[in-house]
Amino acid sequence: MASGGTLLFIFTAICVTAVKSDEFVKIECKTTNVGDYGQQSLLECVIKTAELAQDATIRLVIWRKLTSPEDEDGLPLVVFAKDKLNKKSGYRFAEPLWDKKNMNVSLLITNTAVEDDGYYKCTVITDRGDSSMLNTLKVQARYSILTVYSIPEKIVPNKDSTLICESHGGYPRGTLRWFDEENHEWTGSSEMEATQSDDGLFQLTSRLSLLRGSTFPKYTCAVFNASGGKEDEFTFETNIPPPSLHGSEEDSNRVEIYKIVVPLVVIGSLMVGLLCVLLIYRWGSHCEYTLLVSYLMI
Template sequence: MASVVGTCVLLLAIVPVSAASFVKVDCTSENLGQYGQDSVLRCGINPTEEASDAMITYVKWKKTGENKTLVVFGKDHPNEPRFRFSVESLTGTSRDVSLLVSNTQINDGGEYECTVKTDSGSKDTIKTNLSVTAKYSAPVIIAEKDTDTSLICNSEDGYPKGTIQWFDQEGKKHTSISQQEEPKPMDDKRFNVLTSKLTLKNSASSQYTCQVYNANGVKEGETTFNLSPKSYEGVHKMVQYGKVAASNIVAPVVVIGSLIVGLLIVLLWRKRQSGGHTPIDQDEEKANWQGGEAAAGGKTCEHSEETNTLEEERCQAMILLSAAPTN
């Protein structure tokens, strides 16, 4: 019995450590790629001390969930276009097995698997992720057609979906009152147009800035729009008084009121002086009528010797009132 136990112990002593422990693949868990640029998924080999001189015999990269092999080393297999090892000439002694993606597309984003084998019989597979973003174009601001009270900001070709924020010249944020349209993705998943409309009703600023932010909240660009003096004046009046400035209403009312009061005083004074009705001098009366016609823009009342002077004066007063400016 003792000899059997001794034999078992000896066999356990000479059994090699699990092959997988001889090599370990370390990859950056998250890799960032830019649309249209080269992207690298970083991976390297770390052999154990027992296998420090291990030679790489096989490396394969594939996208998780897809059977298609992207690149392979140690086997006659064509690489997929735009994919290759970042090391120009991978050899058995190489320790960098990173994957390079040329002209990165939005669809290239996702999880990848790297499998490595060595001549020690060890094998290891690890997964890593690639996130692809596309930078938005510099925003463009235009005034809405036929109005100076709305501004529209556009930014194009970004990914993932970003946001637009508005600020006035004092740095006050106006995003909460703006309207952002839902962007539509193109065939390559980038968003065609990111649009936001700002209605100028809560600020009297003459300058507005549109800023575009990516999905991570990082500002990618901004554009400033200066309202014309005429536009700014119109917006300023709307903010202060609604659609019509108070001075445009008060001034005509004061003028018309003054004319009415003055004419009434003149009529009462003449009536008191004459004790009722006394015709005025013909030359003076003609001059008054000519002056009234000029002030009334050519409008006249019927005039004859039989016409009551008080009635004529009242008629003339009404013509003057109708000719008074209304705004």
């Protein structure tokens, strides 16, 4: 049986070890970060020590790129071990003159690419304890200025045509939406295609079919990023009157005839009525007969 002194020593050693790991040293990171494509990105992490461990010396630092939060064997990007620093091209500590006494272990990505999007883990071991922290980087790239054109090049009334809207160089995948001049949305009548290039950026193409007899004077195409924010818009003018004003030629002729005939009928009725008033004193009931005949003729 172990003596009371031995048990006390073992208990004390276990407690000290636990304090070293959980209380003496703790790494604090900004867990969610946003990086712009083609620019520098910073994953901020700083080692915090208790008062009794302020003179802690770093023995090991490992920055890994993970495939998922549960990944334990991610790709090493920056490794400091046995007083030697190894780093993958494009990745380094944020402070160029970093050494094992520097508690700022932030990671700098010098040229952010789409492949940098994802999960990262920083692990630190010191002579006073160890700690690790998981964080993420969300890469974003702004979509290019929109290009909108029609097929055929000149839109003709009462003939089918297509509007095509394009934007490229964005990330993550965005959307193209269509609106008419009264801001009514027509995206449901369009078809959008998104293709990803070798660098991971997206090319967006949307086709809006314009049916004969239902084409509006203006259509606006807008590109929205993955967060729903509008990045650009372009208004295309078809130079065609609204659908209610460009009916068939036969309908137009009927409208013109109606505009001429109706006033003539009204004027004729007024003249007959006035004539009856003037002759009522001469012919009496004969005027009533004349008025009746006139209305029957109309």
